[in-house]
Amino acid sequence: MDENLQQVYSGLAARCNKMKEGKYLMSTGTMTSLLRYITSQPALMNCLERCNYGFRYATELETATAGNIFKLPLGSKKVVALVTGLLFEMVRGTINFHNFIKKYYRAATVDMSFDLFVGSVVMPYLMAFRNVLEGTAEEDSAADDDDDTAVGAGVKEQLLPLIMQFTEAVAADNSITDEAREDFYVMLEGLYYSLELSRAKMVKAMFLGLSSVMQDYKNGAAYIRAIRNILTEYAII
Secondary structure, three states: OOHHHHOOOHHHHHHHHHHHHHHHHHHHHHHHHHHHHHHOHHHHHHHHHHHHHOOOHHHHHHHHHHOOOOOOOOOHHHHHHHHHHHHHHHOOOOHHHHHHHHOOOOOOOOHHHHHHHHHHHHHHHHHHHHHHHHHOOOOOOOOOOOOOEEEOOOOOOOOHHHHHHHHHHHHHHHHHHHHHHHHHHHHHHHHHHHHHHHHHHHHHHHHHHHHHHHOOOOOHHHHHHHHHHHHHHOOOO
16 A cells, blocks of 8 residues: 555544544544545545445345345455445435444443444444555455364454454453452453454354353353454354
8 A cells, every 4th residue: 555545544543542542422423524535535535436346235225134144245345345335324324323223233221332343343434444445455255163174354354453442452351360460361352363364163163262261251241242243244153
């Protein structure tokens, strides 16, 4: 990525990170700021045009919302096209954002639901945008039922930011002991590493271990459920 494109991407990342660091009450403003930035940058609009070529938004959105979780499509170009359209609909009000996150990102509070949405959708969207800008985007196929299959990039795009967000939440949680926190870190790092290696069997083993270690950690229940749902949808567990 050349210097000018890197600058443009840095501006995009700053706005996505502002959503990540913000709260639900700020969401309309931060989403609007993100979309305004995209439409103001020719490089991003050209990228979006490439992603939208041959893309059927209504069909992909119907597929993504067909289950009990919102499932991003495989392939960075499709992620960019779908999430951009979704964000525009949320800002316009044709999709009710509050109802959307409460349905697909169930948690104890609306702020926790918002956090899960940002970790599962907005941060993978940022990663997908980078892949397209760098010319490294691939249209990935989902993992099949064989435990030894490679984990597709689309799965990693959704899970890696979510695991990072989960780790940050553990770090900020003063209700747990230092010993428990260290155990949680080990399991989260193991899951992250297994995804980086792209081996489904290792991912499955690490997730089952994580679920066992964190079974009594109530503040992590929403994250565990979100990770489990994604791994189930892609037939990894």
